[in-house]
Amino acid sequence: MDARNLIHQTLAEQLNINEHDIEQRKISLSFVEQDEVNLQQCLKWLEPLIPQVVQEFYQHQVSIPEIALIIGDKDTLKRLHYSMSQYITELFSGSYDMDYVAKRLQIGRIHQRIGVTPKLYLSGINRLQHLLEDIIRDYSEDEPQTNQILSSLKKLMYFDNQLVFDTYISTLQSEVIVANKQLESYANNLEQIVSDRTQRLEELALKDALTSLYNRHSFQEIVDKNISYAERTSGWGSLLYLDINRFKEVNDTFGHQAGDQVLIGLADSMRETLRKSDSAARHGGDEFCIWLPNTALKKTQILVERLCRHFDQHKSHDVSLSIGVTSVYPEHYLPFEKLLLEADELMYQAKKIAHQTHQNEVMYHQDLSTVTMLQSAG
Structure with a gap:
């Protein structure tokens, strides 16, 4: 049950205890109307003796170190004397309805919350029952009637203990549920952490740490597959x-930090201008590679111009790009290493021109018109 809903229910409602359930509990203990009468008749002569019973009860209780530690101080002990007097009075009230049950459930909840273990609680109740039985024997004049009263008291104490321990068990079950949910949440969080870290490790294995583009090894694997498919x-x-x-x-x-910003800026331009199907990598130092799948040279030229334009608009220093472009197409399928060498040579040709122009320069592996004719023929 959601903890937020519990505050809108009584303890009895939380435990599904109603009038019918109370009646069934009484039947199971053979606690009948005559038992109620037996106990109620004792109250007139027992009531003046209740303070004596309470005094003897707590004299014994505080002699037990565990209980004395739970009680803790004089004011608490005084309040407990009053509560116990009320408790004994209710035992002999003759009315054991929903209100009575609610009070007993509350007793169980309070004792559980303050750390009274079932062992200590039963020890205390056993002590109280013996004190009450002694009083009844001492002050009752009719032995048969005394035995009836003692029997009725015993049944009622069992009835009370059922209710008290229902709250103990319910609280423990709730704690188990909460603990399981916390464990489940922890496990889910741990699983997510492991998943995130695994993903991060995979990315570190595949990506360049500075630019978050593919590294040389992972890029080659991608291009190898694409060349085979093409x-x-x-x-x-x-x-x-x-x-x-x-x-x-x-x-x-300006320093290496400024240089890093230039590298990151180029990587950002690639992410902004390339398609989702394209792959970009930092090949090493200030050298980068891009693979454009299903892309002939004419369309490649458009993408290159878009990339250069974006880089120029956002670059942080006076730098430019030298780009070598080669392609695979029918009758020109090369393995990655040869294709890379071809693009590298074209890049150096572009770089020679860039030294003169101080602008972005691109060198293609052959005349665009020739490639366009090849594409049309395919």
Whole structure:
């Protein structure tokens, strides 16, 4: 049950105790109307003796170190004297209805909350019962009637103990439920933590720590698969090799942190301009690679222009890009290493031009018009 709903229910409601349940409990103990009468008739002569019973009861209780520690102080002991007097009076009231049951349930809840163990509670109740039995024997004049009263008291004490221990058991069950939920929550959280860390480790194995792009090894695996697929399906794909011009000057002049920001800026531009199907990697230092699947050179040119434009608009220092672009297509399927070498050579050709222009320069592996004709023929 949700703990938020418990505060809107009585203890009896929480334990599903109603008038019918009370009646069934009495029947199981053979506690009948005559028992109620027997106990009620004692109250007139017993009531003046209740303070004496209470005094003797607590004299014994405080002699037990565990109980004395729970009671704790004089004021608490005084309140307990009063509560016990009320308790004994109710035992002989002759009325054992829902109100009586509610009070007994509350007694169980309070004792459980303050740390009275079942062992200590039963010890105390046993002591109280013996004191009451002694009083009844001493002051009752009719022995048969005395035995009836003692029998009625015994049944009622069992009735009370049932109710008290129902609260003990219910509280323990609630604690178990709460503990299980906490354990389940902990297990779920732990599972999520393990999952997150596993994912993080997998990302560290696949991604570059600075830019969060793929690293060289994982990028090669992706491109190898794409080249194989393109060859099986007579498809297209483009590989870009990028280098940042004047990157060393930024590092030497402004420091490595500034250089890192340039690298991160280029990675961000890639994430902003590339498609979800594209793959980008930091190949090493200030060199990057991009794989564009199912992309012929003409469309590649559009993507390259978009990337360069975004990089220029957001770059933090006076740097530019040198890009070599090669492709796979029918009659031109190369393994990754050869394709990378081809793109690298084209990048260095672009870099020579960039040294003169100080702008972004791109070199493609062959004339666009030729590739366009190949694409049309495919």
